[in-house]
Amino acid sequence: MSKILIIAEHDGSKLSQVTARCVTCAKHITGAEITIAVFASDPLAVAAAAAALAGVGKVVTITDPKHAHPLAAVLAPVVAKLAGDYTHVLGASTTFGKDLMPRVAALLGVAQISDVMSVEGPYRYKRPIYAGNAIVTVEAASDRKLVATVRSASFEAAPAGGSASITAVSVDAPTPAHTRFVSLSAATSDRPDLQSAQRVVSGGRALGSKENFQLIFNLADKLGAAVGASRAAVDAGYAPNELQVGQTGKIIAPELYVAIGISGAIQHLTGIKDARTIVAINKDGEAPIFEVADFGLVGDLFQIVPALEKGLAK
Amino acid sequence: MRKILVGVKRVVDYNVRVRVKPDGSGVATDGVKMSVNPFDEIALEEALRLRERGEASEVVAVSIGPDDAQQQLRTALAMGADRAILVKTDRTLEPLTAAQALLAVVRKENPDIVIVGKQAIDDDAAQTGPMLAALWDRPQATFCSKLQIKGGTAVIVREVDAGLETIEVDLPAVISADLRLNEPRYVKLPDIMKAKKKPLDVIELATLGVSTDAGLKTVLTEAPKPRSKGIIVKDVGELLDALRKRGLVS
Numbered sequence: 188m189s190k191i192l193i194i195a196e197h198d199g200s201k202l203s204q205v206t207a208r209c210v211t212c213a214k215h216i217t218g219a220e221i222t223i224a225v226f227a228s229d230p231l232a233v234a235a236a237a238a239a240l241a242g243v244g245k246v247v248t249i250t251d252p253k254h255a256h257p258l259a260a261v262l263a264p265v266v267a268k269l270a271g272d273y274t275h276v277l278g279a280s281t282t283f284g285k286d287l288m289p290r291v292a293a294l295l296g297v298a299q300i301s302d303v304m305s306v307e308g309p310y311r312y313k314r315p316i317y318a319g320n321a322i323v324t325v326e327a328a329s330d331r332k333l334v335a336t337v338r339s340a341s342f343e344a345a346p347a348g349g350s351a352s353i354t355a356v357s358v359d360a361p362t363p364a365h366t367r368f369v370s371l372s373a374a375t376s377d378r379p380d381l382q383s384a385q386r387v388v389s390g391g392r393a394l395g396s397k398e399n400f401q402l403i404f405n406l407a408d409k410l411g412a413a414v415g416a417s418r419a420a421v422d423a424g425y426a427p428n429e430l431q432v433g434q435t436g437k438i439i440a441p442e443l444y445v446a447i448g449i450s451g452a453i454q455h456l457t458g459i460k461d462a463r464t465i466v467a468i469n470k471d472g473e474a475p476i477f478e479v480a481d482f483g484l485v486g487d488l489f490q491i492v493p494a495l496e497k498g499l500a501k
Numbered sequence: 502m503r504k505i506l507v508g509v510k511r512v513v514d515y516n517v518r519v520r521v522k523p524d525g526s527g528v529a530t531d532g533v534k535m536s537v538n539p540f541d542e543i544a545l546e547e548a549l550r551l552r553e554r555g556e557a558s559e560v561v562a563v564s565i566g567p568d569d570a571q572q573q574l575r576t577a578l579a580m581g582a583d584r585a586i587l588v589k590t591d592r593t594l595e596p597l598t599a600a601q602a603l604l605a606v607v608r609k610e611n612p613d614i615v616i617v618g619k620q621a622i623d624d625d626a627a628q629t630g631p632m633l634a635a636l637w638d639r640p641q642a643t644f645c646s647k648l649q650i651k652g653g654t655a656v657i658v659r660e661v662d663a664g665l666e667t668i669e670v671d672l673p674a675v676i677s678a679d680l681r682l683n684e685p686r687y688v689k690l691p692d693i694m695k696a697k698k699k700p701l702d703v704i705e706l707a708t709l710g711v712s713t714d715a716g717l718k719t720v721l722t723e724a725p726k727p728r729s730k731g732i733i734v735k736d737v738g739e740l741l742d743a744l745r746k747r748g749l750v751s
Contacts, residue, residue: 198663258668259631260640282661286643289596289628293635298597298715301626315725316624317519321528322723328716365671366640369656373664382662386749410750422681428646428660434625435680437662443749453518460728464749466740472733481731482743494737499750 188218189309192273194266195225195237196283199255202236204383205279205337207344212337213277214242214345215306222247223351224269226262228255234353241348247356256368257283263290264360270295270332275309280336280438281382292334299334300325302438304341314338318434319457339382340440340461374427378404381430384413386443387462389432392419393448393470393488400425402492403447409499415439417449433458448488451476468492502558503650503672505548506610508603508617508629509562509577509585510538511570515622521724528722537573540618542580544678546685547648548616549581556650559583561610565602567591571701578696579688585699590706595715596624600632605709607637612673614655619644619677630677640670643677 191213196203206223213221222245223237230248238246249269253261266287270276276291278284280302292299305313310327312335327333381387388410390403400420407414416426418433432439434454440461447468449455456479459465467480468491477483484491513519514534522529537545551557562577564570565588574585588602607615620627627643634641642648646665647658650672659666660679706713734740744750 259643260634260670263635282644282659285627286631286641289631290635290641292628293597293600293632298595298717299626299628299632300717301624301628311720316722317513317528318622318625319725320519321521322725323719324721324723326718326720331716363638363640365674366642367669369667369669371661371663371666418680427664428681429662429664434622435620443744454515460725464744464747465728465731466744477733478730479728481728482740483731483733484735484737484740485733491737495740498737498741 188220189216189275190273191216191219191221191275191277192270193221193223194276194278194284194287195223195233196279196281197225197227197233199227200232202233203279204344205281205339206237207240208339208342209277209279209337210240210242210345211342212303212306216275216309220244222273224249224266226251226254226257226265228252238351238353239347239349240345242345243349243351246351246353248353249356249358253362256371258366258368259286259290260363260366262287263294264363265358266291267294268358268360273332275333275335278336280338284336288334288336295332295334297331297334298327299336300327301336302338303335304338315457318453319460320453338438340438374429378407379411379413381413381415382437382439385441386410386412387415387439387441388412388445388447389415389417389449390420390426390447391417391449392423394420394425397425406445406492406496409496412443417455446476446480447492449476450474451479503556503613504559504561504610505551505557506607506612506615507541507545507548507560507562507577507582508615509541509545509564509573510618510621511535511564511566511573512538512621512623515539521722525721525723535569535572537576538618538621540620540622540678542685543680543682544616544618545577545580545582546683547678550683551650557614561586561612563588563603563606565590565594565599565706574701575696576688578699578701579692580686581692583699585701587701587703588706588709589703590713592713594713595717596626596628597632597715598711598713599629600636601711602706602709603629603633604636605711607633614672615675617675617677619679630675634675637675640674641677642668642670642674644679645676646679646681648676648682
């Protein structure tokens with residue numbers, strides 16, 4: 188029997204799709220009994236969404252105003268305490284999970300498995316190293332708690348259809364005052380979320396300016412796609428950091444990925460290689476992006492992208 | 502005045518395309534160029550800038566690794582670190598063990614700030630910083646892209662999935678450096694000569710009383726499955742046809 192605790196990821200009102208992907212990962216663990224924990228100042232809506240995921244046995248809510256803006260240092264002692272009854276503690280491999288879970292693992296005195304991409308057994312997992320250029324199988328001691336982060340792109344989101352019970356719990360753990368939330372500047376956009384979008388259009392350094400990067404937004408809007416960017420484009424200030432795709436940005440697995448003016452450094456490729464179909468548009472026919480692209484088009488993006496947009500207009 | 506400890510990991514250089522050994526025992530590192538983990542370079546650069554602005558008086562670079570990691574510590578000294586410490590071990594350590602070893606060094610050195618890279622580009626684990634902070638029972642500020650010191654506190658802008666988050670932490674604290682925190686300086690030849698004379702202490706990991714068994718072992722290393730080779734289309738029309746055939750656009 189594996190008693191699995193998944194830490195829900197949310198923005199205060201909406202459950203993130205990465206949590207549904209963690210549920211799918213957990214279902215691959217033999218004898219999984221899945222509980223989702225929701226930490227929030229007002230967890231009801233998020234808890235209801237978590238309880239509706241197929242395969243979830245139970246949702247526990249921990250209500251506290253201090254969880255309105257989650258901080259790893261504040262959350263970790265609570266999660267570690269709550270983890271007492273479980274064999275596995277999972278979180279998504281997002282900036283939230285990467286910040287929180289190692290702190291939880293260290294408090295529990297156990298190692299962590301980062302970026303689980305497949306479940307080979309209750310204590311045996313595969314994960315990528317070297318920006319995905321090698322895959323390791325790791326085995327954890329079965330007499331210790333297992334803490335892991337889940338590589339969202341490797342798992343489908345668990346479908347709806349569940350009706351788990353929702354229980355409010357209180358956890359007695361110290362609240363450190365040494366770490367304080369100040370502010371969050373989040374871009375608000377009507378476009379699909381990059382992490383969970385079915386279609387993504389990404390731009391690279393070849394766009395040449397922030398103004399030109401608008402071409403990417405226009406094409407994305409035509410396709411109903413999310414917008415991504417290479418590290419070079421973000422470093423150059425053409426696009427904000429939250430759009431970065433790759434080893435140190437977001438790892439995504441859309442149905443369609445369109446890379447425009449992106450040469451395809453291995454650090455970028457690792458973020459997209461689970462995409463179902465990759466389209467590359469680049470003026471350099473030797474660019475490494477063409478090695479992973481299903482469809483490549485060599486040419487000037489400033490002519491191709493408007494033509495593509497026009498071709499899509501019906 | 503403040504003391505800053507910086508983590509410096511020896512890793513395969515980021516330009517090297519790593520190869521998996523045929524027997525599945527790991528990746529080939531013999532004769533491969535090794536460097537300072539790029540994120541640790543950024544961490545060190547930030548520490549040096551704090552010292553140059555008069556907000557810190559000493560920068561200590563710490564590595565955990567084999568004897569050869571002294572090369573990377575010499576690079577750190579050439580960049581401008583005041584002294585270096587190597588915690589020597591020939592074993593590949595889990596981040597938990599690395600964090601425990603760093604904690605032992607922290608207990609001796611009592612730094613005000615520890616800066617590490619947000620992840621190492623070999624294992625991509627991104628754990629050591631937060632684990633050290635947890636064991637030390639101090640704040641953590643991961644994915645830092647802007648750092649300001651104000652008296653006994655630090656204000657950090659963090660690159661998070663939603664955008665940019667600002668937090669404030671009391672010192673001492675552990676900070677993990679993200680890509681856009683700064684651009685590390687280049688090392689100049691005279692600095693390499695000077696670095697040879699700077700102190701570099703070697704401590705055996707075994708003397709720190711840290712267990713090297715983190716309860717996790719790597720049983721197999723494989724090459725990833727390659728994507729099947731695609732096709733080059735000749736124009737936009739052909740591309741749209743191909744995408745329509747797959748039902749990806751209407």
